[in-house]
Amino acid sequence: MAIPSTRSRSAVVLTVIVAALGYFVDIFDLVLFSILRIPSLQSIGITDPIQLKVIGKHLLDLQLIGMLCGGIAFGMVGDRFGRLKTLFGSILLYSVANILNAFVTTVEQYEVIRFVAGFGLAGELGAGVTLVAELLPTRSRGLGTTIVAAVGLTGAIAAGLVASVVPWQWCYIIGGVFGLMLLALRVGVSESGLFEQTKTHSVSRGNPLQLLWPPRRLARFALIVLSAMPIWFVGGVMFIFAPEIGRAMGISDPVKPAQVIVWAYLGVAVGDVASGLLSQWLRSRVRAILVFQSLLMVAIALFFLFAPKSEQWFYFMMSIVGAATGYWAVFVTTASEHFGTNLRATAATSAPNFVRASAVIITSIWLSMEASMGAVTATWILGSCCVGIGMIAAMFLEETFHRDLDYVER
Numbered sequence: 001m002a003i004p005s006t007r008s009r010s011a012v013v014l015t016v017i018v019a020a021l022g023y024f025v026d027i028f029d030l031v032l033f034s035i036l037r038i039p040s041l042q043s044i045g046i047t048d049p050i051q052l053k054v055i056g057k058h059l060l061d062l063q064l065i066g067m068l069c070g071g072i073a074f075g076m077v078g079d080r081f082g083r084l085k086t087l088f089g090s091i092l093l094y095s096v097a098n099i100l101n102a103f104v105t106t107v108e109q110y111e112v113i114r115f116v117a118g119f120g121l122a123g124e125l126g127a128g129v130t131l132v133a134e135l136l137p138t139r140s141r142g143l144g145t146t147i148v149a150a151v152g153l154t155g156a157i158a159a160g161l162v163a164s165v166v167p168w169q170w171c172y173i174i175g176g177v178f179g180l181m182l183l184a185l186r187v188g189v190s191e192s193g194l195f196e197q198t199k200t201h202s203v204s205r206g207n208p209l210q211l212l213w214p215p216r217r218l219a220r221f222a223l224i225v226l227s228a229m230p231i232w233f234v235g236g237v238m239f240i241f242a243p244e245i246g247r248a249m250g251i252s253d254p255v256k257p258a259q260v261i262v263w264a265y266l267g268v269a270v271g272d273v274a275s276g277l278l279s280q281w282l283r284s285r286v287r288a289i290l291v292f293q294s295l296l297m298v299a300i301a302l303f304f305l306f307a308p309k310s311e312q313w314f315y316f317m318m319s320i321v322g323a324a325t326g327y328w329a330v331f332v333t334t335a336s337e338h339f340g341t342n343l344r345a346t347a348a349t350s351a352p353n354f355v356r357a358s359a360v361i362i363t364s365i366w367l368s369m370e371a372s373m374g375a376v377t378a379t380w381i382l383g384s385c386c387v388g389i390g391m392i393a394a395m396f397l398e399e400t401f402h403r404d405l406d407y408v409e410r
Helices: 009-043 049-081 083-101 107-135 141-165 168-186 193-198 215-239 242-248 257-282 285-309 311-324 328-337 341-373 375-395
Strands: none
Touching: 009 049, 009 083, 009 107, 009 141, 009 168, 009 257, 049 083, 049 107, 049 341, 083 107, 083 168, 083 341, 107 141, 107 328, 107 341, 141 168, 141 257, 141 328, 193 341, 215 242, 215 257, 215 285, 215 311, 215 328, 215 341, 215 375, 242 257, 242 311, 242 375, 257 285, 257 311, 257 328, 285 311, 285 328, 285 375, 328 341, 341 375
16 A cells, blocks of 8 residues: 555655654653652652552552553544544543643542543553554565554653753653654654545444454453553553562662663563564564564563562663563554454554453553562562463464555455
């Protein structure tokens, strides 16, 4: 499929840039709470270490549940009203919510704002990847989505650096202002031609129930979600609870959340570029995913071997684990390629948020295991199980590298 002649190359490039910068701001806000969990809760009167962990997990759960709800809602909007409306509506909502985070004074206020922020964060990635995938030729869409993910993931590095030097309230404000500034680029961004064509088809558009029936389509969606679930075991447990894991390993100096995020997402960004290029070289999404899942299993084992040596080794090994989770861009691209144009935004927007929401269950299991067997053993056992499930799911995925996206679901 070639880029339509009526659409200028500069407009397509601008679309990739806006989607990438949108994901940059998206990730900036997504990881901010992981970094600011302790100082922000301490500032509103939560000082007990156990409460910092329990309330922090509760707030993270609300954010992830918000993302699950937002993923479904924004996916429906994307297939019914357009990818652009979803993209910019999502950016506007999470930018405003980000700013409001700076003014919370109670846990109850924090609960509401983190849910709303999660709801807004849910729509950007799926809409952006769907738009880029549908605008670019088949041979190039993997590179386009890799650029979106690689640029976006540096938002986490920026968040870690900003949080190292700026008070927690200003971190939230900066993230929100970034998003509002991005909306100024909306002029000149092109809507997907494939989406415009679906308006002429007499098919249901953006119906999430279509993901549940027939059973074969539900299985397709479930396999996609499970294949990426190991990524959010790492993001939901190893990145967020790094201070607790480091303490359990006997590291004398406290592990700093901001440093964890900087090092971890530096690895993730490198891994996403590598997985995208590997997918292009192998001409296969599935094989690229399986290679990185295998690397993740090895990286987790090496983490427990070398990370306890020192604080510096801990951060370095966290970046290695992060790099092995870098198949996120390939996963989201695969999700968009597995479904027809009338259901593509729904699937590509909700799938990443089902993966993220899996962290609610994963972290609950981890906390239960940690109480009985310790953080190190719990992380190793649960991580191995998650990666194993992900690999089995990936083995049953259909290959979509060469698939023409000009089709609909009936």
